[in-house]
Amino acid sequence: MALLEINDLHTFFETKKGTVKAVNGVSYSVDEGKTLGIVGESGSGKSVSAMSILKLLDGNGRIDSGSIIFNGRDLADVKGNDMCKIRGNDISVIFQEPMTSLNPIFTIERQLSEPFMVHQKMSKKEARKQAVEMLRSVKIPNPESVAKQYPHQLSGGMRQRVMIAMALACQPKLLIADEPTTALDVTIQAQILKLMNELKKERGTSILFITHDLGVINEMADDVAVMYCGQVVEKAPVRTIFGKNSYSHPYTEGLMFSIPRLDTPAGVRLEAIPGAVPHPLDLPKGCKFAPRCKYATDKCREEEPELVSIEENHVIRCFYPEKGVRSDGKK
Amino acid sequence: MLKYIAKRILYIIFVFFIMSIIMFGIFKMVPGDPAAMAIKDVPKTDPVVYQQKYDAARERLGLDKPIPVQYVSWITKMLSGDFGYSESYRNDVINIVKEPMGNTIFINIFNVVAALLITIPLGIVQAVKKHSKFDNVVQVGTIVGYSLPSFIVSLVAIYFFAIKLQIFPVSGMNTPGFSGTGWEKFLDKMYHFALPLIVMTVASLGSMTRFVRAAMIEALSMDYIRTARAKGLTEKVVIYSHAFRNALLPIITLIIGWFLGIFGGSVVIEQIFGLNGLGKLLYTSLQAQDYNVVLALNMFYFVIAIVGNLITDLSYGLVDPRVKIN
Numbered sequence: 001m002a003l004l005e006i007n008d009l010h011t012f013f014e015t016k017k018g019t020v021k022a023v024n025g026v027s028y029s030v031d032e033g034k035t036l037g038i039v040g041e042s043g044s045g046k047s048v049s050a051m052s053i054l055k056l057l058d059g060n061g062r063i064d065s066g067s068i069i070f071n072g073r074d075l076a077d078v079k080g081n082d083m084c085k086i087r088g089n090d091i092s093v094i095f096q097e098p099m100t101s102l103n104p105i106f107t108i109e110r111q112l113s114e115p116f117m118v119h120q121k122m123s124k125k126e127a128r129k130q131a132v133e134m135l136r137s138v139k140i141p142n143p144e145s146v147a148k149q150y151p152h153q154l155s156g157g158m159r160q161r162v163m164i165a166m167a168l169a170c171q172p173k174l175l176i177a178d179e180p181t182t183a184l185d186v187t188i189q190a191q192i193l194k195l196m197n198e199l200k201k202e203r204g205t206s207i208l209f210i211t212h213d214l215g216v217i218n219e220m221a222d223d224v225a226v227m228y229c230g231q232v233v234e235k236a237p238v239r240t241i242f243g244k245n246s247y248s249h250p251y252t253e254g255l256m257f258s259i260p261r262l263d264t265p266a267g268v269r270l271e272a273i274p275g276a277v278p279h280p281l282d283l284p285k286g287c288k289f290a291p292r293c294k295y296a297t298d299k300c301r302e303e304e305p306e307l308v309s310i311e312e313n314h315v316i317r318c319f320y321p322e323k324g325v326r327s328d329g330k331k
Numbered sequence: 332m333l334k335y336i337a338k339r340i341l342y343i344i345f346v347f348f349i350m351s352i353i354m355f356g357i358f359k360m361v362p363g364d365p366a367a368m369a370i371k372d373v374p375k376t377d378p379v380v381y382q383q384k385y386d387a388a389r390e391r392l393g394l395d396k397p398i399p400v401q402y403v404s405w406i407t408k409m410l411s412g413d414f415g416y417s418e419s420y421r422n423d424v425i426n427i428v429k430e431p432m433g434n435t436i437f438i439n440i441f442n443v444v445a446a447l448l449i450t451i452p453l454g455i456v457q458a459v460k461k462h463s464k465f466d467n468v469v470q471v472g473t474i475v476g477y478s479l480p481s482f483i484v485s486l487v488a489i490y491f492f493a494i495k496l497q498i499f500p501v502s503g504m505n506t507p508g509f510s511g512t513g514w515e516k517f518l519d520k521m522y523h524f525a526l527p528l529i530v531m532t533v534a535s536l537g538s539m540t541r542f543v544r545a546a547m548i549e550a551l552s553m554d555y556i557r558t559a560r561a562k563g564l565t566e567k568v569v570i571y572s573h574a575f576r577n578a579l580l581p582i583i584t585l586i587i588g589w590f591l592g593i594f595g596g597s598v599v600i601e602q603i604f605g606l607n608g609l610g611k612l613l614y615t616s617l618q619a620q621d622y623n624v625v626l627a628l629n630m631f632y633f634v635i636a637i638v639g640n641l642i643t644d645l646s647y648g649l650v651d652p653r654v655k656i657n
Contacts, residue, residue, distance in 0.1 A: 054561060056557055056560055056561055059461075080566075081565060084563045084564065084565050085563065086563070087560065087561055087562065087563035088561060088562040088563030088564075089563055092561060092562070093558075093561040095554060095557065095558060095561075097554050100553065100554040100555065101554045101555055101557070101558045102555055102558065103555040103558070103559065103573055103576075103577070104555070104577070104651075104652070104653060105576055105577060105580075105650070105651060105652055105653075106573075106576075107652075114559075114562055114564060115562050115563060118562065118563050118564060119563055150652040150653070152652070152653050163558070166558075166562065167561075
């Protein structure tokens with residue numbers, strides 16, 4: 001049973017130069033107690049699609065069409081203060097930048113007790129006690145003294161733990177993690193991921209995990225959606241994506257090849273996807289990935305492929321989803 | 332913290348003495364003869380009598396002694412609360428400063444409070460509705476208000492409100508021959524202060540509104556604002572608690588500066604509206620070469636400025652936990 005189901009979501013940003021279609025017909029779903037990983041380059045619309053759920057878009061952004069069904073309710077229609085009741089309560093977010101995501105002039109305790117006071121109507125005293133408990137549950141040493149501190153007195157990893165504590169305060173059903181480990185160094189990254197997995201098991205929280213790091217996806221996700229230019233190009237269980245299988249989107253394949261591996265012999269060049277993500281106001285005709293795809297044919301440059309179901313739970317947006325039969329382009 | 336304050340106070344005392352020497356020296360170097368000004372009523376028909384009176388005045392004013400001796404006697408008196416005698420007003424400086432200072436502080440407090448009550452909410456609303464029609468109109472308005480000199484605003488206001496519409500008096504502090512007391516006297520005073528107050532407030536709106544707007548836009552664009560929204564806080568709490576507290580950091584110096592500025596009279600406004608304030612007192616005392624008044628006022632402003640500096644620095648530590656005071 002899907003907890004969150006996004007159908008044909010379009011999120012647009014009005015700019016002076018035109019409408020940027022940041023999310024252009026995206027559908028994905030998150031099952032209860034599961035983690036959906038969303039992968040893609042910067043500008044692929046992965047964060048915007050997730051921020052659309054809670055309507056945490058910048059001023060000029062709006063949901064143009066599509067539905068966001070959460071627990072049987074369409075969040076695309078929810079407005080103003082009703083949205084505030086969902087944010088931080090049923091659905092909460094961990095952001096990428098722990099250094100700047102906490103308010104510098106309030107104590108940890110004050111910031112962490114806010115969700116309790118807003119959603120559970122606790123008194124200040126109770127909320128502060130709960131805040132300390134939350135700090136303890138994200139394994140912060142000396143939670144009582146940390147609670148009295150200000151964000152600048154904590155390290156990046158500590159602050160991200162505080163963010164996680166804040167996000168999990170009201171036992172949300174869904175946690176949106178928007179590149180939560182990108183700004184952290186690798187050892188801290190591993191600790192945070194481990195913590196998130198433990199908390200997920202303990203509390204049964206579903207997670208929407210956004211990242212550009214396939215290694216992190218492998219560790220965290222049950223299912224994966226790969227996004228490119230505001231569209232989902234491939235969706236499959238994590239085992240299918242990372243395992244040996246005969247179908248994949250060329251973009252996913254490219255992403256896989258561009259992961260540095262320890263067993264690559266010295267001197268061998270790392271394969272990268274050529275070119276850059278096209279400008280959102282100047283998208284190519286046909287398949288959005290065609291200009292960078294080494295398998296692209298004239299058909300790819302003319303027509304846009306639909307998402308095709310290849311096998312159970314596996315969809316690909318490509319005319320040539322089977323790895324073996326792809327031409328080497330130039331056709 | 333206490334150590335820091337003690338250190339700063341020691342430093343203030345040191346700077347105070349240096350400044351007092353410099354100021355005293357400057358006033359000694361200014362051309363003009365205070366003794367001659369003091370006896371300007373004495374007819375010069377009889378040179379001998381005049382010379383006698385002149386020498387007597389010099390002795391009375393202590394001008395016959397060497398300058399360092401004059402300085403020491405001046406500063407000792409100052410520190411004991413005796414600011415000297417004003418030759419042009421024929422009264423002790425402390426007595427003639429009292430009333431203008433009261434008027435200046437009175438009008439300035441109203442001005443500062445009114446201006447803050449208008450500019451802060453206005454700047455916040457502008458920032459929240461950035462680039463809306465309302466914002467654009469106010470932006471133009473503040474630029475105009477910011478650029479117009481206060482004497483032009485004063486004259487335009489006098490023309491419309493005092494001459495054309497005749498709502499307020501043209502100038503003065505109270506109705507001539509007014510004999511009411513208590514509440515009535517206060518109302519009469521306010522009636523006369525209304526126009527200069529409006530002008531001063533209007534003149535001070537521009538800059539602060541723009542500062543508040545800029546600081547709020549900056550604060551609202553921060554990541555922690557998104558975090559606050561993601562927590563489920565209402566827009567009101569996000570704006571007034573999370574964003575405004577941060578926006579306050581860059582403008583707190585300005586606000587404190589305003590409050591310290593309540594002691595400084597405006598020469599232009601007080602002159603135009605005929606108000607008996609510190610600005611006007613300073614101006615007329617300078618004209619009369621009444622250096623005791625001018626020196627006392629200058630030292631007063633200097634102390635306000637240097638103590639204000641300390642208060643501003645301390646306030647940073649109070650509002651921003653990242654600033655460590657020591």
